[in-house]
Amino acid sequence: MISRETIDEVRSRVDIVDVIGDFVTLKRSGQNYKALSPFTNEKTASFYVVPAKGIFKDFSSGKGGDSITFVMEHEGMSYIEAIRYLGKKYGVDLKEEARSSEEIYQQSDRDRLYALMNYAKDYYKESLTQSEEGQSIGLSYFRERGFNDRTLEKFELGYSFNEWDHLSKKALGIGYTEELLEKAGLIIKKEGGRFYDRFRGRVIFPVHNLSGKVIAFGARILTKDKDQPKYINSPETEIYHKSNVLYGMFQAKNAIRREDFCYIVEGYTDVMSMHQSDVDNVVASSGTAFTEEQIKLIRRFTENVTVLFDGDAAGIKAALRGIDLVLKGGLNVRVVLLPDGDDPDSFSKKMGSTEFKQYLKDHTKDFISFKIDLLAAESGHDPIKKAEAIREIVTSISLIPDPIKRSVYIQETGQLLKIQETVLLTELNKILIGERQKDQQEKTRTNNRAPVADILPDVATGSKLDTSGMVQVQERETIRLLLNYAENAYDDKRLIDFMMAELEDVEFVNPVYKEIYLVFREGAERGEVRDPLYFMEHGSTTARNMVAELTTSRYETSKSWGEEFQIYFPHEREILHDVAYTNVLRLKFRMIQKLMEENLQQMKVAVAEEDLERHFTIHEQLKGAEKELAVMLGIVVAK
Secondary structure (H helix, E strand, O other), rough: OOOHHHHHHHHEEEOOOHHHHHOOOOEOOOOOEEEOOOOOOOOOOEEEEOOOEEEEOOOOOOOEEEEEHHHHHHHHHOOOHHHHHHHHHHHOOOOOOOHHHHHHOOEEEEEEEEHHHHHHHHHHHHHHOHHHHHHHHHHHHHHHOOOOOOHHHHHHOEOOOOOHHHHHHHHOOOOHHHHHHHHOOOEEEOOOOEEEEEOOOEEEEEEEOOOOOEEEEEEOOOOOOOOOOOOOEOOOOOOHHHHHHHHHHHHHHHHHHHHHOEEEEHHHHHHHHHHHOOOOOOOEEEOOOHHHHOOOOOHHHEEEEEEOOOHHHHHHHHHHHHOOOOOOHHHHHHEEEOOOOOOHHHHHHHHHHHHHHHHHHHHHHEEEHHHHHHHHHHHHHHHHOOOOOHHHHHHHHHHHOOOOHHHHHHHHHHHHHHHOOHHHHHHHHHHHHHHHHHHHHHHHHHHHHHOOOOOOHHHOOOOOOOOOHHHHHHHHHHHHHHHHHHEEEEEOOOHHHHHHHHOOOOOOOOHHHHHHHHHHHHHOOOOOOOOHHHHHHOOOHHHHHHHHHHOOOOOOOOOOHOOOOOOOOOOOHHOOOOOHHHHHHHHHHHHHHHHHHHHHHHHOOOOOOOHHHHHHHHHHHHHHHHHHHHHHHHHOOOO
C-alpha cells in the first residue's frame, strides 16, 4: 500500500503533457495539445490534453481523466501500479506500507504477471553476468557479437541456465505459484502435471511495453542442435499480445519523435547494433508481417518509416507484401537496400558508426520508386511480366489513403516506366471502385444481419417531445459551468453559491450528472469547492470521463479574427452572469415540462374522480410555472 503522502507528492510533480508524450506525439493546438487517439484507430486527431487543468479527453473512445487515469487506461495498470510508475519517472521516494496477506492475494493477475516478469528479467540478467555458465556462454556470445556493457544494460539482456527447472525452482521458492508461471509463459506443462522451464541454455532478449515493463522474452540458442529452433518466444499472455508490440519501441520512442521517422529492421540484434552505432530511432518487426496494431503504434510517434532490406531477393519479395499494409495505414515509406550478404547488424559493425549513418542517408529511396525499379528489373523485356509488375505497383499505390500522394505516385510511375498516366489512372480507378464495392457489400451484409430490436427504439420515438432528454441537456450545461467556473464571481457571491441556492430542490435525472452535482453540493456544505482533479481521484469511471469531456474544448477562436478582421468574441467568463442565470431558468423550465409530461401520463390511467381532479390541479399549477419561466426566458409556449 502506498502512503497518502506519497500519492500527493506524485500528483504534485506530474506533468500531463510529459506523461502522455511518452506514449503519443502531441501537437500544440492553441493552449492545449492534440494527437491521434491511442485507444482507437482514427485518421483525424480527436485526443486532447489540457495542461492548465491536468486533464486529457479522447473524443474518439470517450475516455478521459488525468495523468494517472491515462497510464491506467493505456497500460492496463492498477491505480497503485500507475502511482509506482509515475513515482519512478519523477524520482519520488515511494513510501509503502506493509500489505496483509489478503491484500497480496487480492492483487490483480496483471500486477502479479508484471511482478513475475520483472523478477524473471532480473534473474536472467544476473545469470548472464554473475554466474560462471552465463559468463562463459551467454556473455561470451554477446562480446563476440561486439555488444558493450551499455547495450547489455540498455536492453536488459540475460541468460537462462541449461537446466530443466532452474528458474521455476527459484520463483516457487519465493512465493510465486506454478499457475502464475504458466500464465506468464515461463514454464511448459506436460501431461501428468510435470513442467519445465520454457527457456533453457539460451541468451535472453526481454521485450518491453511502452512504459518499460517487461512483458515477454525472446531467446536464442547458442548450440547447433538441429532439433531445436534457433529462436523461441513467449506465448501470448494477458499482458503480451505479439501483434501489438514492436521490439525496441520503448528504447526508441523518444528518438523517433525527435527525428520524426523510424527505421524498421527484422531482428533483436539488428536493433541493438544500430543503437550501438548511435542510430536510436529503430524498431524490429521480429521477422513477422506487420499488423494494423503495430502500424498504429508507430503512427503515434511519426508518419515516416524507413525499412532496411538486406540483399536477399526472396526476403525482399516477402517483405514487400507486408509493407503494402504499412502504406494502407497512412505511413510514408522509404527503403534502404544493404549490400548483398549483409544485414543491419553485420553492416553497421563493418562500416563503423559515422560511415553507417552516412550510408543510410545517401541510399534511402522512396518505396514506390524502389518497387518500380525492382519489378522492372525482374520483368525485363517480357511484356506480360511488365504488365503484371505495373498492376502490382498500381495496387500498392491504391492502398495509400491520401489522394494527392496517390496522384504524385501515378505521375512518377508513368515517367519511370514510360507508360501513359491515363492508363495508370484507369487501372487505379478500377481497383479503388472494386474495393469500394466490396466495402459496400460488406456493410449491406452487416446491416441485413442487424436484429430488428436494434432498429425499433428509434422508430418508436416518433415526434414525441423528449422532455427527459431536454432536461439532461440543461443538467449537462449546469455541470459544465460548475466544473469550469465554480469559484468565479457571480454578483456578490461565487457561481457555485448561486447554483446551489437556486437548485436546492432540483433532483437531477441523469445518474452521471447527478453524481457530479451531489459531490459539488457535499463540498459546498463543507465550505469546499471540488475541482476537476478531485473527480479524477475520487469519481467513478463514467464521472471521470464526463468531467474530462466537459472541461476540454476541442475548438478555439482563431487570433486572426481579431488581429486581421477586428472581429472579437467575448470569452464566456465575461458573460458568465447571463450564461449561468439563463441556464438555471432553462433547467427549471425543462424540469417543469418533464413534470407536466409525467402528470399527463398519470392522468390518462387515473380512474377515480378525485385523482383526476388532483392531476388537473397539478397541471394548472405547472402550466402557470411554465408560462412564468417562458416570459423570463423570452420564449413562447403553447397554451
